[in-house]
Amino acid sequence: GQNIDQPTEMTATEGAIVQINCxxxxxxxxxxxxxxxxxxxxxxxxxxxxxxxxxxxxRFSSFLSRSKGYSYLLLKELQMKDSASYLCAGMDSNYQLxxxxxxxxxxxx
Amino acid sequence: GxxxxxxxxWVICKSGTSVKIECRSLDFQATTMFWYxxxxxxxxxxxxxSNEGSKATYEQGVEKDKFLINHASLTLSTLTVxxxxxxxxxxxxxxxxxxxxxxxxHFGDGTRLSIL
Numbered sequence: 764g765q766n767i768d769q770p771t772e773m774t775a776t777e778g779a780i781v782q783i784n785c786x787x788x789x790x791x792x793x794x795x796x797x798x799x800x801x802x803x804x805x806x807x808x809x810x811x812x813x814x815x816x817x818x819x820x821x822r823f824s825s826f827l828s829r830s831k832g833y834s835y836l837l838l839k840e841l842q843m844k845d846s847a848s849y850l851c852a853g854m855d856s857n858y859q860l861x862x863x864x865x866x867x868x869x870x871x872x
Numbered sequence: 873g874x875x876x877x878x879x880x881x882w883v884i885c886k887s888g889t890s891v892k893i894e895c896r897s898l899d900f901q902a903t904t905m906f907w908y909x910x911x912x913x914x915x916x917x918x919x920x921x922s923n924e925g926s927k928a929t930y931e932q933g934v935e936k937d938k939f940l941i942n943h944a945s946l947t948l949s950t951l952t953v954x955x956x957x958x959x960x961x962x963x964x965x966x967x968x969x970x971x972x973x974x975x976x977x978h979f980g981d982g983t984r985l986s987i988l
Binding site: 794796804813850854864 | 918974977979982
């Protein structure tokens with residue numbers, strides 16, 4: 764079956780670094796997506812990985828290891844506005860997204 | 873680019889009313905759009921995949937006669953919640969993606985539906 768696993772909740776301190784992990788199992792693989800969702804709002808696209816390695820985009824980076832079925836989202840220099848849920852989603856061979864339940868990130872001053 | 877517009881943002885109505893939600897891709901043509909529902913503090917749940925010019929594909933447990941989906945053009949999909957009841961109150965979100973390979977889904981702003 765298809766499955767995405769990520770932690771339910773994480774807490775970090777303003778200015779610090781946090782890594783949110785995601786493991787995936789999909790029928791075929793066409794990439795791994797990360798989205799940010801603030802409370803009461805729709806998700807917004809953050810990053811996409813289809814090849815192994817690290818993709819950096821400002822304070823956010825995303826890593827993929829296809830052999831391990833593993834990805835992480837790295838957030839640096841955390842700001843209070845980064846408090847949100849982070850959704851990991853794998854794209855299967857039919858280009859359908861399989862969604863994780865999301866990781867709620869709580870930033871403390 | 874890849875902007876998706878959803879309307880209305882908020883709906884409050886009486887039990888038994890039917891409610892229509894529109895989802896438009898503003899700067900691209902979307903052969904496929906997706907409808908999600910999210911209850912408070914819960915995960916995003918895919919309800920159905922909307923295909924332009926054909927019937928929608930519903931996820932298991934979603935009543936197709938209750939949630940009518942129409943995707944009559946390449947830029948518009950509509951979801952109609954028929955005879956809505958308080959248990960249908962939720963956050964409904966649509967998404968669409970550029971129909972080329974492994975493109976991300978882009979979301980509308982969502983519709984908060986409250987049935988009294």
